[in-house]
Structures are given as structure tokens and as C-alpha cells.
Amino acid sequence: RARERFDKKNEDQTTQQQQELVQLQQQLSEASTQKAPFHIIQVSRYSHEGSCLVLTNWLMGLFEAEKDVAILKETKVEQNGREVGIDATIVTRTTSVDLIEMYQNIRPKFEEVFFVVSKGVVLNLSDDPCTYKNVLCVVNEELQYNNQDEMRAMVRTLTEKFRKRFQYYFAKNPTWLVEDNELKAIERLNAMIMAKEDMAHAPMDVIDSHFGIQGGGGNQNGTFGGSVDAMELSIVGAGNEDAVKDDQSNSYRRRLSIALPNGGCEITWPQPPKQHIQTAYAASYPGCGARMSWNLIEALTGLWTGDDWDNNQRGER
Numbered sequence: 001r002a003r004e005r006f007d008k009k010n011e012d013q014t015t016q017q018q019q020e021l022v023q024l025q026q027q028l029s030e031a032s033t034q035k036a037p038f039h040i041i042q043v044s045r046y047s048h049e050g051s052c053l054v055l056t057n058w059l060m061g062l063f064e065a066e067k068d069v070a071i072l073k074e075t076k077v078e079q080n081g082r083e084v085g086i087d088a089t090i091v092t093r094t095t096s097v098d099l100i101e102m103y104q105n106i107r108p109k110f111e112e113v114f115f116v117v118s119k120g121v122v123l124n125l126s127d128d129p130c131t132y133k134n135v136l137c138v139v140n141e142e143l144q145y146n147n148q149d150e151m152r153a154m155v156r157t158l159t160e161k162f163r164k165r166f167q168y169y170f171a172k173n174p175t176w177l178v179e180d181n182e183l184k185a186i187e188r189l190n191a192m193i194m195a196k197e198d199m200a201h202a203p204m205d206v207i208d209s210h211f212g213i214q215g216g217g218g219n220q221n222g223t224f225g226g227s228v229d230a231m232e233l234s235i236v237g238a239g240n241e242d243a244v245k246d247d248q249s250n251s252y253r254r255r256l257s258i259a260l261p262n263g264g265c266e267i268t269w270p271q272p273p274k275q276h277i278q279t280a281y282a283a284s285y286p287g288c289g290a291r292m293s294w295n296l297i298e299a300l301t302g303l304w305t306g307d308d309w310d311n312n313q314r315g316e317r
Helices: 002-033 050-061 100-108 148-165 179-199 228-237 292-299
Strands: 036-043 070-073 075-078 082-083 091-095 108-118 136-140 244-246 252-255 258-261 266-267
Touching: 002 179, 002 252, 036 100, 050 108, 050 148, 050 179, 100 108, 100 228, 136 148
Parallel strands: 036 091, 036 108, 070 091, 108 136
Antiparallel strands: 070 075, 075 082, 244 252, 258 266
16 A cells, blocks of 8 residues: 555656646747847947947846847847847847838837937938837937936936836836836946956957947047046046046046047037136137137037137136
8 A cells, every 4th residue: 555655646746747847848838939028229320439338338237237239230130249139138239220121120029129329320211210109319418427426317317218208118017117227227337437448458359249349459549438438537536527547648638539430530519617627818819710729629628618708608617
């Protein structure tokens, strides 16, 4: 009888294990055919420009802080030098400008596809893409900050803008973006700053696959600049918030523009000073190029200039 009870127990356990195995196989089969919830395409003119890097790593920080950047090139998606499926990540970066074609190709794999676009990108559309309900447009000015507090404010503002823009889809889950997501985004942006420092002297054909940073080719500027200058200020602790420390000369200087591939650049507009600075005066005779001097000073310092007649309404500053 003891033997019978033992055999009966083993038989019951085997049957239960078989049932659990069948259930697991069914779950895996359902998961393989079920569409992923959503996907985000981040569109910028150049994949290594400052605004693109900030946008990409902010989004990656919100949704998948530990993953490497994935890049969509025509019909292929690459991650860490390997071709992967579009569903390998939630966020994919691209320089493609045909939103409709991308949407038609990618949408069947997801419940919804969202686009986060750097404002100013020339798209193959007859109307303004920012009016599309699944498109969020971000301008460079929204990506600038000078210290950690401003970084947190930037992340909070962008995240809230994202949440409100796509609430038609996410309204069913009001807690889909919480404070922890924002903290991870901030951590990733700070880690990106440190990675930029490491990549500054790397060859230009070397890419940091985790953050998507291109090597600076021995140039301290690298391919960052403009909208991400402020990130470096939190590292070097510069007293002048419109300057960046040059490790080689132990002085401070401003990054003059956003460096783009193949020698291109995107000029950044001058801004009013973030703090009180000593006023400097430039004396000149009429007609000797004073206005040109003002423009050059603005280009060199990144600060507004004015005149004693207040012709540009900046004299009081």
C-alpha cells in the first residue's frame, strides 16, 4: 500500500508538471504573437548633435535606462553594432524625415507609434507635423540648462509635455510615468556627461554605443556643444555659467556652436547673462563697424550686447 501511495503521488506530480508546462508554452506562444504596447521614434537632423543626444538619452532614461541606443537606418535597426528588431528597444533614434512611411512600416508591430521631433527638422510632409496627435515637437531652447537644478526642471518639463501630448493613449494608465522615471532620466543624462568627457579624445569613428556619442577626434569639443554646454558646467563647477573649462589650458571658454558631422555647425543664439557680470564698454567712431563688433562679441561670449542709445532694447542689461 505504501508503494501504491508513493506511485500515486509521483503520478500526480508528473501530471501537474505537465499541465504547468503546457500553460507556460501557451503563454510564450501568446507573448510571441502579441504586439508590444508602443514605440517611440526620436527624429533629429544629425544623429550626433547635442539636441539629439539630450532628447534620446532623456527618453531612454524614462523608459529603459540601462539599454544601448538603437538607431534606425532606412529599414534596418542597429544597436551596439548589430542589427536588431525594431522591438529590441522602446526608443529608436533616426535621421529619416519621412514620418508617414516610418509609421506605415512600424505601426503594425505596435499598438501605437510616437514621434519626438527636434523642431526645425525638414520633414517630407505637406503640413506641420507638430499638429499630428502622435508627434511631439521640441525646440533646442527647451534642452538647455546650466546646473543640476535646471537639468531636473528640464526633465520635469519635458516629461510633463510628453505626458500631456500623448494622454489620448496613456490616459488608461495615469501612473505610467512617475518620479522614479524622471530620476532615472536625470541619472542617465549625468552619466552621458561623464561619457562625453571620456570620448572627447577618442577617434571620430569611435561611437559610444550606450549613449550614442561620437568620438571627438582629440578635440575637447568633440561633437557636443551648444545645447549641452550647460551639462558640463555641473561637472567642472565653472563660476562663469557661460563658459566651459578647458582642461589643457586650465582656463574657461565657450563652445561656439553645435558641432555637426563633416565640418558643419549649428550657430547658437546669444542669451542674456545668467548672473550679474561686470560691464565692458567698446568705444568707436561712427561708421567704423561698431555693429559688427557687437556681433563678434556676441559670437565669442554667447551673451547679448547693447548700446548706450538702447537701439536694440538691450542697453539696460
